[in-house]
Amino acid sequence: MDNPGFVRQEEGLPSMEPSKISQKNPHSSVENKKYYWSMMRIFLACFLACLITTAIGVLILALVYVGQYSPRTGQDTSVSTTVNQPSQNNVDSRFNFLNNIGKTKVFTFQGGSLQWARYRNNPNDYSTEAELKFGVSINKHQAKMTLGILRIFSQGMKVPHWHLNANEHGYLLQGKAWIGIVEAGGSTVTTFNVSAGQVVFFPKNVLHWVKSVGDEDCVIISFFTTHDELKTLDVDDAFFGTPEDILSRALKPEGGVQFIRTFKKPIEDQSINLPTNLKDLVNNASYDQSANSSVWKYFYDLKGSKEFIFPGGKMQWARYRKNGVGLNENEKIYSESLNQHADTLTLGTLRIFSNGLRVPHFHFNAHEMGYVISGCGQIGIVGDEPVQEFSVGIGDVFFFPIGTQHYIKSTCSEDLLMITASTTGNQLETLDMDDYFHGTSDHILAQLFLKKQEEFKKIPVFTVDQSINQP
Template identity: 65%
Template sequence: MENPGFEMQEDGALSFSSKEAQAKTNKCSPYLQEKQNSSSLLKIFLVCLLASVITTLVGVLVLALVYSGQRSPKKEVEIITVKETVEKTTKTVEKTTDIQFQFLNHLTKSKVFEFQGGAIQWARYRKNAKDYSSDEEMKFGASINNQQSKMTVGTLQIKSKGLRVPHWHFNANEQGFLLQGSAWIGVIDEGANTVVTYNVTAGQVIFFPRNTLHWLKSVGNEDCLFLLFFSTHDELQTLDVDDVFFSTPEDIAARSLKPQGGVEFIRTFKRPKEDQAINLPSNLVELIQSASYVQSPADHVWKYFYDLKGSKEFKFPGGIIQWARYRKGGIGLNKNESIFSESINEHADTLTLGTLRIYTNGLRQPHFHFNAHEMGYVITGCAKIGIIGTGPSTDFNIGVGDVFFFPIGTQHYIKSICDEDLFMILAFSTGDQLETLDMDDYFHATADHILAQLFLKKQEEFKKIPRFNDDQAVNLP
């Protein structure tokens, strides 16, 4: 029998029949109607209240914006302007600093590597950034490496009687200029067929080809100071003879040298705790009985030696240049100088060296080099340098002990600005004949109608640029 009071809905819940539901609704209707009327009034009240609150908030916001617009913008603009100016100035200073130290290294302020017999300072590239002692050094090192300059420079100080021990360089030729003192040099070539020894004094040049074993001993009463250039822009790789000896197994060393006592003699050598790269034992007098050695013949010596201070002076109105360089056919060189010229030319990646003296207020006029990077070291005086390349141009001052670098093709000038003459040693990354072009030369060589079109000036105006009988490479006002 069906029960109309219960019907199953789709969700399984029970429901009343339609008639009963209608009856209940009719019974309860007075209460529901009263409740519905009260609810409607409450809703109207809440809507009105909400509208008034919103209106009030909008009014307050409008007033705040109007007040802010009248009083704040000027100060806000001022703050933003000051902030932008500071940021712009900071970036400009940082940018200028970055550019400057791509071409400048304060070598005398760099880290000093001290040894018993002397010291070394470097302007060089390092693979590990932590090996640099300053950000400025790192910028210079990165610059000469990125430009593939094939040049590294350092100063070598050797105390009187001290010795830069026999060694060789894996990846670079070495060319040096003696700034102070006197030294005795030894060079051993392939097969030890020839041992070349000679003395050098201040102002003279030395040359050691890659992988040639050599030593430098200070023989005067004063310390020696060398400025050394190496033909690599990577980290210099060097091996000292004592390091090789102590790294060789004792039995192998004994078999090679065949000393009296054999391996027992080899074991009498004791490795010092201190690095012996620049050596000066306290008991040197006890160790050496005779220091005599036969001087090598001139035709052997001049392969590794050049008397730069005694060479020809190329005089200009504003200064003097002297060269230790290669000349095709030995033009302008004497017999001994020709030997040196051919020697540096027959080895790959050698350097050209020269000294440049600029009188007070003199100018090495703007110029550039076709086939070489240039690196220099200030010996005396001070100068202003300017560089124009593919990047932003820059200028800065240099003083004694500073190293500067001009990448190949960049136009540059050097102006002496001190009361004393500016005197520098220059190195160029070529063992061939140096190729250079000065500003006055390329202006005079360019057709005047081309210059007129380029500079938007009348053709006859360029007749105001004079030609001189004397070369103006280094000139005075």
């Protein structure tokens, strides 16, 4: 029973008097110190193990969280640069609705270039965190819109192609172009010429080409009706992706397979084409114009259409109107064509005079996306999350989800000019703030805003539409 180890285990050191301990074992103080450091080492080992386990747990949770980010899938058909995966979490919320497309990556080709404001399936394919935030936003809202800027050098060509998952609506910003469209069966080919300020429409899966025929570059602002990655197939890619014996049987050329073998796949992507030996290849080009009954299914003279004038600006529209109200005979053809295809867009130009305001409003039946052509302004958005008012200038793209109230102010000495697209092939339905204030009973407003009913008589009813107003 004199074993000090037994005493420590059963009764513990505090129950023993110091004098008795020293009498039983003169070396007990040394042993006590050894015991203390032994216990300390055990504690430290346990503490270190806890820290390591916690760190591993946090790392696993972080990896699981990152792995859960998986936006809708799609296929990227253009060349892109791989960068370190950006994170949208710390980016200003305005980039949910704003894309500085003029600062985005330029995809260069032999005969021109492309820039994009769009969704990408792989987050690494975005150049900046702001681009990522915008792309995820339009995908999350299922906006059915992507915007691209197509530049074709003089005599260059956007080669014959079709889009597998989107209609295309284009606004010719600069230059002149010759358009070709091959309809189903190939028996009808519609060709026509367009100039700056006019609109073209290419339905989904319809083969078309764009040839720049002016002395200056052709620039087209294109809206595509998808919020996923745009899927496009060029005719040359379809050709070289088909076995040579199948090509020979389908085309039946002189020389058969041997003729097919004379086609050599270029090293460079020919999406926008301008061969250096073009003059040797082509010596007789004509730019025919088809009959209006065919052309106006795919074309609209927006700059020549009716102007809707307001105190602070004006609007012009390429859109569907029920029963063709207010449209001429050619415009009715376009209107009906637009309405007959699924997922088409309403295009319009919005010009706001200096210091003018497109008053707060929202759309019942469409998302809206726009591109700033000239001028500068401020945009405000009131929706399901707070967004500070933000500035826009030439080359910026903005996005307003359906039902989200928004306004646009012109803040430069020059007019603010924009091309906008709304996701409807029916009549666009819009409600302005002044209209819904006047449409709401004043006693309802009094109860809502805690103001006397007669106070709301101070809000005038205008005889002239104030959709775009001046102070």
